[in-house]
Amino acid sequence: MYFGLSEEQKSLEENISKFLSDNAPLDAIKAVADGEEVKADEIHKGIIELGLSGLMVPESYGGLELNMLFATVVSSALGAGTAPVPYAGAYVMAPIAITLAGDEDQKNEWLPKIAGGEKVIGVGLSEFVGAREDAGIEFNKGKVSGRSLFLIDGKNADAYLLANKSGELFLIDSSSKGITVTELVTVDKTRTSIELTLDKVDATLLPGSSDLSVIEKVLDAGRLMLSADTVGASQVMLDKAVAYSLERKQFGRLIGSFQAVKHMCAEMAAELEPCHSMIWHAAHSQDSSAEDARLMACQTKAHISEVGKQISKTSTEVHGGMGFTDELGLHYWFKRIGLNRQLLGSPELIREEAGKLQGFDQ
Template identity: 85%
Template sequence: MYFGLSEEQKSLEENINRFLADNAPLDTIKAVAEGDTDKAREVHRGIIDLGLSGLVVPEEYGGLELNMLFATVVSAALGSGTAPVPYVGSYVMAPLAINLGGEENQKNQWLPKIAGGECVIGVGLSEYVGAREDAGIEFVNGKLSGRCLFIVDGKDADAYLLANKSGELYIVDSSNSGIEVIELTTVDKTRTSIELILKDVDAELLPGSTDKSVIEKVLDAGRLMLAADTVGAAQVMLDKSVAYSLERKQFGRLIGSFQAVKHMCAEMAADLEPCHSMIWHAAHCLDNVPEESRLMACQTKAHISEVGKQVSKTATEVHGGMGFTDELGLHYWFKRIGLNRQLLGSPELIREEAGRIQGFDQ
């Protein structure tokens, strides 16, 4: 039996890589990191033209209705190019939540717009995953009030999908009065993070989200997409390290000929290679093995966060002093991996969750 990507998935991956190489090279990433929103919008429009906005949207609403493995392939490709575009929240988590938990009128209102690239929906699950400080939202008489941190894909979003502590999901139009948007400073400048302060804002409950399984599926999908993004970014850091070791000379020899450097590259490859299969299997479980999907999503996100951290650290060391320079740009992948590690739960928090899933808290 063949375990791996299909020809269609490989072709999709190659098309995205080719698009990013042509339209989002390192100079473009640097410009976006320095605040060039026009370039970011151009790249975003390009991924919409590739059809990525409708990837998981059902066909009846204008989408492609592809499975989680396709979505994982896309996320890894975007991570490898440090693509400065919304994806995990807007084009995976949000359509999944609306399709699973929304009423028919909510699906008709939002899913065609998502599929057509006409709207971006920021997703905030931080209160459900683990609220910080005084964060939290309350829904009273059709109005939301409170504070939400680290909205995924929230910058310049057309709407927000927010969760309360019990896992109920609410959709809020960003044009509503009473919404204050605060941009948060993070290490990753290729993607923005925001905080929302809500004061009696009109909101709609996704009725199906009263069933906790809805937010769990959305959260699992988001964690898997972040893990795939990390795998893509880590693979590029490994590839750049090997290439650099075959160019850089020290003491009259290529540094790749030194056993210590060989071991560093070999260890990165040995740690990272199984992670590709891990994200593929976790994606398969989300679609086909529901009894294993939650545990696999937790273990995958936690493990790959640790592997990504080690690969990014070692890759920087292989490059020596050059690894820290803005000229080389290695830090964009390093920082992206670092933020992925914390979004939707750190490895420590997710391992605790995995323990509860297996009944170890009894």
């Protein structure tokens, strides 16, 4: 029995962290947030060179065929570095969906290119989880019409993976006719978001996706990626709060020697530490197809979103006025955690789902 990360997983995490601290320091994040797409592309290329795009692609299609635990390790490291790169949608949800439900042509066309970092697929499941603005798509005779909001990794993507209300998944080439892309500007400038308006656009169904278990697995995977991203970002916010409290003096003392500040930090640590274990456990449950894997994925996303919210608030407070400034840049982590919370279902929405999963309605 061993509960934790392997040496290989730990060194992967270290490699990503080192790459990001060398190549995506706060100045670079600020540049990306101010619209320097070239900088974002450089960082994106770097993570492809680290092999991150092919992590979830089967070996037979040129990938590394690793598991969810590895993917959460990556996501956590990217969250810690507020990395301005595609990941959860393009390199986890999309390859999982195509591997599980694509036909041989679809797999051959997309999986090797995902693994090689040549193609990015944006993923839109928001309307399956809970449609806003009356959005949604319909599939009819090989064409898709309708709207989808808040695609993950959708900006400048080569293709889109969309779900209809019954959970079927469709692939659309982004160069097809009838697509209007509208950029959605969110608080989190380290990632992008788009809205698609589709008017009879050519689309192919992933044939296996008529089985609802496919979209459920894709959704579980996405939620765990967002949770891991929040855990990584929250850990940095806690570490920064403790470090700041050991530098800043008031009333002739380090503020970190005041119990009010110590207890804020202890509360953050007490909430966050179990979340690392929870992510590993939930990812392992997916990898081993455990009976309660879906419930764990739901509860992990819901719980970690709550913990992230608390930590992003408390850490900012420990920093006092500096925490509120753009200069310090703490807000990039705050906002990243804020977006993760809402994507693929806010805690209340997901807990509702977790109740149904356990048969509370009966």
